Amino acid sequence: MPGAISENLAVLIVVALLSTAYIMPLLTKIGRFRVAEFFAVFMLALALSGGVYLAREILHNGAFTYAVGGWPAPWGIELSLDAVSGLFLITVGLVATPILLYASVDLVQDVGSRSRAAWFLTLFLLLVAALCGLGITGDLFNIYVMVEVATIASCAIVAAQNDATSVEATFKYLMLATIGSGFVLLAIGFLFVLTGNLNMNFIAQELAASWQNYPTALWVSLSFFMVGFGVKSALFPLHVWLPDAHSSAIAPSSAMLSSLAIKGYIIALLKVFYVAVGAEIITRLPITNILAVLGMLAIIAGALFALAQDELKRRLAFSTVSQVGYIFLGIGLGNIQGLTGSFMHILSHAITKALLFLAAGSIIKRTGKTRISEMAGVGFEMPVTLGVFAVGSLSMIGIPLFSGFVSKWQLLLGSLARGNYLSVIVLVGGSLLAAAYLLPVLRTAFFERPVQNPVVTEMAYVQLVAMLFLAVVILMVGVSPGVVLQLAKQAAMTLLGLEVLP
Amino acid sequence: MSIALVLLAIFSTTFGAIWVAVTPREAKTERNGVVLGASLASAVIVWRLLYLGLYSGVYPAFDLGVASLSLKLALDPLGLTYAVIASTLWVFASVYSLGYMASSHKQRQYFSFFLLSAGTTLGIAFSGNLFTFYLFYELLTFATYPLVVHGSSKEALEAGTRYIKYSLVGASFILAALVMLWRVTGGVLDFESLPSALCAAPSSQAVVIFFLFLIGFGVKAAIMPLHGWLPSAMVAPTPVSALLHAVAVVNAGVFGVLRTVYSVFGVDVVQSMNIQPLLLAICSITILMGSLIALKQDVLKRRLAYSTISQLAYILLGAFILHPLALAGAILHMIFHSTLKIVLFFSAGIVAEETGYVKISELKGVGRVLPLTLGSFGIISLGMVGMLPLSGFWSKYYLMRGSLATDFWILLVVLIISGFLNALYFVPITISAFTGKSDLEPRQKTRALWLMLVPTLILVGLGLVFGLWPGLTLPLVDAVVAQFFSL
Numbered sequence: 004m005p006g007a008i009s010e011n012l013a014v015l016i017v018v019a020l021l022s023t024a025y026i027m028p029l030l031t032k033i034g035r036f037r038v039a040e041f042f043a044v045f046m047l048a049l050a051l052s053g054g055v056y057l058a059r060e061i062l063h064n065g066a067f068t069y070a071v072g073g074w075p076a077p078w079g080i081e082l083s084l085d086a087v088s089g090l091f092l093i094t095v096g097l098v099a100t101p102i103l104l105y106a107s108v109d110l111v112q113d114v115g116s117r118s119r120a121a122w123f124l125t126l127f128l129l130l131v132a133a134l135c136g137l138g139i140t141g142d143l144f145n146i147y148v149m150v151e152v153a154t155i156a157s158c159a160i161v162a163a164q165n166d167a168t169s170v171e172a173t174f175k176y177l178m179l180a181t182i183g184s185g186f187v188l189l190a191i192g193f194l195f196v197l198t199g200n201l202n203m204n205f206i207a208q209e210l211a212a213s214w215q216n217y218p219t220a221l222w223v224s225l226s227f228f229m230v231g232f233g234v235k236s237a238l239f240p241l242h243v244w245l246p247d248a249h250s251s252a253i254a255p256s257s258a259m260l261s262s263l264a265i266k267g268y269i270i271a272l273l274k275v276f277y278v279a280v281g282a283e284i285i286t287r288l289p290i291t292n293i294l295a296v297l298g299m300l301a302i303i304a305g306a307l308f309a310l311a312q313d314e315l316k317r318r319l320a321f322s323t324v325s326q327v328g329y330i331f332l333g334i335g336l337g338n339i340q341g342l343t344g345s346f347m348h349i350l351s352h353a354i355t356k357a358l359l360f361l362a363a364g365s366i367i368k369r370t371g372k373t374r375i376s377e378m379a380g381v382g383f384e385m386p387v388t389l390g391v392f393a394v395g396s397l398s399m400i401g402i403p404l405f406s407g408f409v410s411k412w413q414l415l416l417g418s419l420a421r422g423n424y425l426s427v428i429v430l431v432g433g434s435l436l437a438a439a440y441l442l443p444v445l446r447t448a449f450f451e452r453p454v455q456n457p458v459v460t461e462m463a464y465v466q467l468v469a470m471l472f473l474a475v476v477i478l479m480v481g482v483s484p485g486v487v488l489q490l491a492k493q494a495a496m497t498l499l500g501l502e503v504l505p
Numbered sequence: 506m507s508i509a510l511v512l513l514a515i516f517s518t519t520f521g522a523i524w525v526a527v528t529p530r531e532a533k534t535e536r537n538g539v540v541l542g543a544s545l546a547s548a549v550i551v552w553r554l555l556y557l558g559l560y561s562g563v564y565p566a567f568d569l570g571v572a573s574l575s576l577k578l579a580l581d582p583l584g585l586t587y588a589v590i591a592s593t594l595w596v597f598a599s600v601y602s603l604g605y606m607a608s609s610h611k612q613r614q615y616f617s618f619f620l621l622s623a624g625t626t627l628g629i630a631f632s633g634n635l636f637t638f639y640l641f642y643e644l645l646t647f648a649t650y651p652l653v654v655h656g657s658s659k660e661a662l663e664a665g666t667r668y669i670k671y672s673l674v675g676a677s678f679i680l681a682a683l684v685m686l687w688r689v690t691g692g693v694l695d696f697e698s699l700p701s702a703l704c705a706a707p708s709s710q711a712v713v714i715f716f717l718f719l720i721g722f723g724v725k726a727a728i729m730p731l732h733g734w735l736p737s738a739m740v741a742p743t744p745v746s747a748l749l750h751a752v753a754v755v756n757a758g759v760f761g762v763l764r765t766v767y768s769v770f771g772v773d774v775v776q777s778m779n780i781q782p783l784l785l786a787i788c789s790i791t792i793l794m795g796s797l798i799a800l801k802q803d804v805l806k807r808r809l810a811y812s813t814i815s816q817l818a819y820i821l822l823g824a825f826i827l828h829p830l831a832l833a834g835a836i837l838h839m840i841f842h843s844t845l846k847i848v849l850f851f852s853a854g855i856v857a858e859e860t861g862y863v864k865i866s867e868l869k870g871v872g873r874v875l876p877l878t879l880g881s882f883g884i885i886s887l888g889m890v891g892m893l894p895l896s897g898f899w900s901k902y903y904l905m906r907g908s909l910a911t912d913f914w915i916l917l918v919v920l921i922i923s924g925f926l927n928a929l930y931f932v933p934i935t936i937s938a939f940t941g942k943s944d945l946e947p948r949q950k951t952r953a954l955w956l957m958l959v960p961t962l963i964l965v966g967l968g969l970v971f972g973l974w975p976g977l978t979l980p981l982v983d984a985v986v987a988q989f990f991s992l
Contacts, residue, residue: 400673402643402644402647403636403639403640403643403644404640412684415680415681415684416684416687416688419684419685419688420688427681427684428681431677431680431681434677435674435677438669438673439670442669443666446654446662446665446666449651450651450654450657450662450665451657451662452657
């Protein structure tokens, strides 16, 4: 990697986002709030282009490591830039930018005051920075720090609205997330005691040589990781906090949390399992099977819960529980197609769920109706919003030409490669259930006759652009997944320790 | 050049759909022009492609080169048969729709999706590999759903939900089969190379895949017991029932089964799987049960729906016999059943529009008020029974010859019984319509009525022409048979 900027690009992305986060209140104080907003969106777009650039480098020239501050591992912090980080940086950028763009229009009105809005921007950027950090770090303690930052920031943006329900949901979220952090910290402690290292590559070397001496300790550590990250990423049955938190927050917060925040912890889990412990060991332990079973349970149970909800945002929140199951199932399958499917689904679900939450938030904001059964005829009042909602729904169901199909297809291939016919049935059944809980929304909005004709206007121009952007990305990935799929495949190969040809 | 034609055939209606969607609500003339023009254009192009294929032997095939699962379009005689049926009848249904929907609400939505479905149908017909097929097959469900629920009544919405449930469940069976097939053949999904790739597959897996496909396509082909959506979908506007539930959608299912048997597995593999008796039994049961249930229906469109279920099984029967003559019968029946059944639906629609009657028991004497309509119905229903000089005779004749040429002569009995049942549930309608007494006043023939009547009458003529000169279809049927049987 030549050039000073591109050499340090990875760490620059995180540092830039962190520093932007802290100057938000200042910018608002001394300047105009609009300027702060614009600057935040601009920085996110910049981070996205940085991510794209890095991903291209990784695709063409292979993975590389970066020693922060010039201190080589194991003394310093090492960033490992491989296809996993490239893909996740792109995902974060692609989703966070339009969400913040969307949020910027009504932010002051949504959260109450200008100063609160400025703090919201701070928290939002902190969350994005932490997620980017999770994507690129190669160090266990670093992961812990980033996980904590992300958790606190997500809790705070749930509470941004400052009404009773969202504060209660935040409290519930905070309690469970803290328990999760405790598990993660303990698990890291175990690994540190076993190996004497926090750098994941060093841990892998140590473990490869000696894990058979302390299998129980390793077991305990891994199950703590699973529970800790499982709580945070809403793995069924540890999802109980998610529906409240994600449905009571304002639309951009819900979109951010449901699409990106939980994915950060999944990336962390993947790194711990496949990089720190190593594919060799992890696939020999039954823990992947447990993940696969929990993933399948999540797919079905989450979807059934979603079906039972009449409130649109709660239905979408439970849908996230179901969709996260797809990702865990892919991780559990532990083969190249399965992991590729998981990575594709991390991207595809992030884009899709962000779009659905933004669209749902728009409907609720304009019509004041939160229940699906009340939304008759809304499709004609807000054609663009409901149009992009339709795109999101079809992608979530996994119709070909939409991005959701690409991940579903890879997961199906992965299941068959493992000879796991049960998961084929679950995957197919899961997408049928997704159709069952998403299509009625469209049916009600477009084909049922409205009771009376409320005068409703479409969202602001900028918000429509943000949503259309996500819809176009869904279609682009769906129609021609080429490069992204290659990146996901390479990420899977990296995790499995297979030779990656640049 | 021919590649451009193929794309143009698919996209002319798609562009038409977009055009209609953005045309202002009041610009009726423009909208009608676009609807007619788009469907006519795509029909003309399909005929041109058929001509090129049959007489110059040009069957364009090309990869669209997107996605890692390649999208491939490839023409062949079988696909062209379906394309020609659908696109030609689409023109008739367009004219009919202009009359039928003249005073209806939400016309833009109706005609947009009407044209969009046409493009999707052609996509199915021209698919060159199974993945492309699956893609368009799935899209067809979503393109046709708004047409089914067009009335927006509670009943329509329920029928639509049922339709989409059945279709999506069916499509998931296809997806499961597709991914298993991908695994077995190592990624080969092209229709051209599939039969040879599957020869080596372990037969137990092949049987599983075959039945997954059969269940998947069987939903749209309305094989019993997967037919439940079709009768309830009759709540849709009549042109929709006529086109989708007698021609495009149900034939997409049948076409899928034909593809599965002939282009995916191939005659030899299917024969070696020893499942023929079972398949033929399923078809026979559907034929007989469909006819029996049709007898009991009093709502005309529901009777037609059950008749369709029964008649579609004829086509499948012909396909499963795995004999050149029977395949010829199946192809002929696909062509003739579509052209005949659409007339019956058209007539039923005119009766419902002009008199408000939807039940058969109400039709007494209506023939005197609407002689042309009921006359068409009477003539064409004879064709459904299989009488000369109507086209329906010839397809049944070939099906019978096919069953006699193989060991399955028992099917002859099934076909004869079913023909008898067809007569029982069709002929009395005509008789009572012309003999009974009615207190209806003769109506003024409005422009809307003529728009509905003219396509109906032309199709009656077509039924007679094919009945008198069945050889007209010979080049096409020959080509299809030669494609799958080396004679």
